[in-house]
Amino acid sequence: MAIRIGGLASGMDIDTIVSDLMKAERMPLDKLTQRKQILEWQRDDYRDMNKLLKELDDMLFINQNSVGREATFLKKTVTSSDESKVTAKAINAQTNVSSTIDVLSLASSSTWKTSGDINYTAQDIELKFKVKDPGANEYRYTSVKLSATDTLDNVINKINASGLGVTAMKENIKVPNTDPAIYQDTIVFTNNKAGAGVEIAVDERDAASATATKDFMSSLGFSWGGTSGNSLVADQNGQDATIKVNGYEMQKSSNTFTINGIEYTAKGVTTQTVDGVTTSNSVSVSSSIDVDSILDSIVQFVNKYNEVIDKINDKVSEERYRDYQPLSDEQKKEMDEKTIELWEEKAKSGLLKNDSILPSGLNQMRMDFYKPVTNSTNIKGFTQLAEIGISTSSNYLEKGKLIIDESKLREKIQENPSAIYQLFNADGGTEETTGIAKRLRETIDETIKNIEEKAGNSLKVNNQFTIGRTLNSIEDQIDHFEDRLIQIEDRYWRQFTAMEKAIQQSNSQMSYLMQQFSM
Template sequence: MRISGLASGLDIDSMVKQLMTAERVPLDKLNQQKQLAEWKREGYREVSTKLVGFNEKLTSYSFSSAIDSKKATITGATGVLTAKATGAATDSVLNVTVNNLASASNVIYKGAAGATKMSDLGVGSESVKIGSAEIKFEAGDTIDSFVSKINKSTDAGVTAVYNSTTGSLSLTSKKTGSESINLEGSLFESSASFTKSSEKVGQDAEVVINGLTTKQSSNTFTVNGVEISLNGTTPTGQSTQIEVSQDIDTMVNTIKSFVEAYNDTLSQLNKKTGEERYRKYLPLTTEQKADMKDSEIELWEGKAKSGMLKSDSIVDKTISDMRTALASDVVMPNGEKINLAQFGITTGNYSEKGKLYIDETKLREALESNPEKATALFGQTDNADKTNYTSNDGIFNRVKKINSGSLQSLADKAGTSKVSSDLTTAFLPQSQIGEQLSDYEKRIEALQDRLARVENQYYKQFTAMEMAMNKYNSTASSLTSML
């Protein structure tokens, strides 16, 4: 039981608090060291997620596909067709004249106007065959339900439309071409109330390609790896030219995307390792925060968190390795050496710390004249060494290997994930900082127990003093009363 100043008139709680403030200095230092370690670990996680995100982009780049990609350019009667170069297309020119489009077969039957049930058409329960589909119905079924069955059937291969006002049923093939619609069953053959009023067999498209007349059952077909879709017939005296060539735009966009991602990653890493460290701004204690405004706490902690990774060895090595890798030659299988500068990609001045710039005109010229070299420069892979890049690795693979090595170092140091780009991903339990934080927690817990004992001891001492003074006062009071 604590007795607070009843006999002495002293503010015991205040005195103990002041005494404990001095005792808590070692605990405050431990908490500050723990907080600094946590902030540093968070800084490592920011770097780690950035590198993982960069590696994900590098994996998504298919430079060999970009090199192989083709584009189809249409001139002349451009409204007649559209064209798309597939992966099988080669550099070529197609002169196309469309004489007629492919059309679909159609047949129309007329029945009783206003009919709503199959029985109104003079038929009973039966089944009919449309295409390869067997459609069953009852005399009491509605005509709409019969039409719905036809349209739901993929094997029927037709689109059915019914007009109840005229009693007409239209069946149109889903495919174009000269093949007629196959219809079997008494409904289509012997019903007096339901008769065929017209039938039109579809036709094939007639197209002249580089002087050769061809028939196509569909208005969309492929020639020499070029997918052509017909939209109309060619005006007299005109033609459409399709030129298939290297899709330089795709390659340029791939390279520009890489340079943008590289510059962004490098900028973030340079910012982390070059950020100013304010060592006088230590993490605030709970008591210090209690005496400050929120805005003051925010400003203080902004300074205290700054520079957690200043001149960090892992981050600095990552930056250095990437810059060296991009500046070095790539050796092609034939022994020829190529580099980024040959493709119009150079670094800025010294103050920009490795930022890349693209001369797009020079890049396009180099890609047009040396697509194979571009494939080697960016996409070449040396599988002999899975960990370290070699002179035979292309730019993409070099950066991926460097990033993977850095991610392993970060995981060992801070327990960061090597595969996640999510900033909320939990830290791995085993790491240097993780063990350091665990040690801080044990020391803090032990120190808190000791401080609790010290505080209790102070109160015991003051309580003993109060009890002694209380006894003295009682004795003095008794003596006084005897006089």
């Protein structure tokens, strides 16, 4: 950089003069910077609209209780005449049920406990077992790794955390037939699943490991038995539940079981025999359509749709204030925060005004709702939303908002929830035969795709979408212009420096002449 002389000879404020000149030179750069900021705001506005559309899509198919899920329309309200004995809930019941349940006996879990003294010695060992679970035909293999630093409590915790399938605990239990009472520490295993047929045995695939496992468990006080002597002897064997459903008796390995999409939980025996007399207090279980839940899912979807189109319509209708351009850093320094906030609110307004992508998407959504679903294969009851109490607002200012007649919708849900599901989700090869929700999803996907082509998403780099490529071009122009400004500023300084040198030389010559005349 050349030497800069700042007004020593002329007395002029060269720094200020150059600064003012550069302000004028920077005006095109400021406009480029403003254009860049506007594009970034516009990009972000488009992406915000895509977030709204994605939320609507999730409300259609992803979220729990979405109108695109068949399970939403299969929901049942299940009642039991005696919940102290039997409770029930719908899992995936296709039709309503009415059942009579008799609980003859409850399922119980197998238990194992130690006898005698516990002679625990900490050691590095891997206990290896094979386990048969209630109702299983095959064994599964599992192991418990212990170390020489483990206390007995550590061992119990490791067994509980292993795949052995039991809850282990150490209790101080009274020794039977002792008077005065004698208590001793006892380890009890309780199987985590109720039912008969449970077995815990050593893994016999490795003889040395099998022997080590048996010896360790024996040192804790457990007994071994079974046909090969390699199974833990149960203190109490688990039992299956004996249940009668509509007079048909069956065995269940768990007190919770599912029949025809209804999950029953037996809690108490309903049949008792006293003095040879058997009495039965059967429990009646019935299900009906859960109208409230289905109605709520549809209402939530409609509310979300109305919210999304409301926000998008507001955005594309915003007023554009072209006199309010993005502020530069220098301008912000002269303003307070509130003024900056208000200014930028207007500067950001209307950046999607006259956009064609979003209005086109909204128009297609309205068509998705209006057109009947003419799918004779799947549609058995309803072909239009109006038939189930959902219509479009007659107020044109609301731009296609949906209105729900809850009384009519409730009636139609009670009448045929499966037909409503098909109205939303029928499979078809054409637009006319495709369900409303699936049509809507296609429109949403297409709109999101078009917006991403213009404004990208957080995973795309600038050269992959239109606004991004424009931003890259503007950034290149800014870089080139900043280089040019450096050259212009250097030129101004060279010119003023040359002027200062000329004035200084002139002053020197004048001073010399004055000295000569004064002699």
